[in-house]
Amino acid sequence: DVNSGTFRFDFGIAELQDGIDFVAISMGLFGFTEIIVNLSKGETRDSITEKVGSIWPSRKELCKAAPAITRGTLLGSFLGILPGGGALLASFASYTLEKKVGGKNANPPFGKGNIAGVAGPESANNAGTQTSFIPMLTLGIPCNATMALMIGALMIHNITPGPQVMSSNPTLFWGLVVSMWIGNLMLVILNLPLIGVWVQLLRVPYGLLYPMILTFCCIGVYSINNNPFDVYITIICGALGYLFAKLKCEPAPLILGFILGPMMEENLRRAMLLSRGDPSTFFTRPISLVLLMMAIFLLLLILLPSIKKGREVAFKED
Structure with missing residues (x-):
């Protein structure tokens, strides 16, 4: 309990007295679940034999994509600021906008190779990803599961995102801003020359890929607290995530609730104490x-x- 310090909902299990580890839940819901869902589909991977062609757009394609890139960047930047999944909607909103702008006479039609249908949503996605840090850092509100993971990582290092983070941790804040520019530059430097290497990863059979992912997930979860109980929690969360997938429920709200729940409870209790129990x-x-x-x-x-x-x-x- 945040006020009295008494144990709640530990069910007599000593490992639960500190709560459930955030990494164990996220690894189970997003790592184990994805593997279980793919195994249930029984999909196989064919060998990739085709070579990658030119990855540089022509001057004509750049001129044709420029208006879509501009619209997508502006739309994604605005939607990314909105808490609650704005960055997630940016790509869909941009694609819908480009279809409206292109109309029925778009050549080629959307879904048949129109470059605006790729340039706009990708630009919106990139812009929304950058601006989604704004509500996370200033308000402590994660826009999506990725931002929830970021908040969890910051809290592990005793950094609470909120309005004071810029003054209390200026090195972290400005370092994060600079890292975005450096990260984008490194992506261009690494991806363009090495895209042929990344494509070769598609040759790895699922029978080898899935055990490797499970092994690395278990090693990562265990290495945090050196506690095998966290691995058991990850397995349980993986089964729970598979149930969510069968029921067509998104696991991201559970992550958001797990992050925001303790903060909400602490401030709710504080407000009720100050108001003497008056809601x-x-x-x-x-x-x-x-x-x-x-x-x-x-x-x-x-x-x-x-x-x-x-x-x-x-x-x-x-």
Whole structure:
């Protein structure tokens, strides 16, 4: 308990007294689950025999892609700032925008090799990935599972993302900004000459690739606390993630809840102590009231289309 210090929900297991390790959950949900899902499909990998052609776009292709790159960058930058998966939507929104701009007379048609359908979404994806750090660093709100992993990594080093991170850890903040530029430059330097080598990885059979991934996941989880119990938790989370996949549920909200849950509980308890147990304090303070109204509005915005669709199906006459 964050206030009294008493143990909760440890079920008499000593290993659970410190909580469940974040790395164990993420490795299970994203590493083990992906392997189990692929094995359940029974897919095999054919040998890659074709050689990679020219990877440099021509001058004509660059001129044709320039407007799509500009639109995708602007759209992705804006959506990436929005907490709650904005960067994830950037590629889809950019592709939809390019289809609207191209219209029915697009040559070649979208889905048949139109370069704008690749340049726009990729630019939006890259821009959204960069700006998604803004809500994570300034508000402590992860936009997606990747940002949740970043917050988990920062908390392991006793760094709490939030409005004070720029003043309390300026070296981390500006180092992160510079690393983005260096990282993009290194990607260009490494990927363009070595793309032929990366393609050769497609030759590795699944029978060798999956055991290697599982081995590295187990080594990584075990090396954090040198505790085999974390490996068991990873296996359980992998089975849980497979259940999510069968039910078509995204595991990312569980990661976000695991990261934001303790922060939410701690601040909720603090607010209730300051208000002497009066919950109306959340509705009488202007900042909390505005944020709650925005959250309710966004929730209704997501739920109403699905409710309307369900009503149409229910009242549809045979």
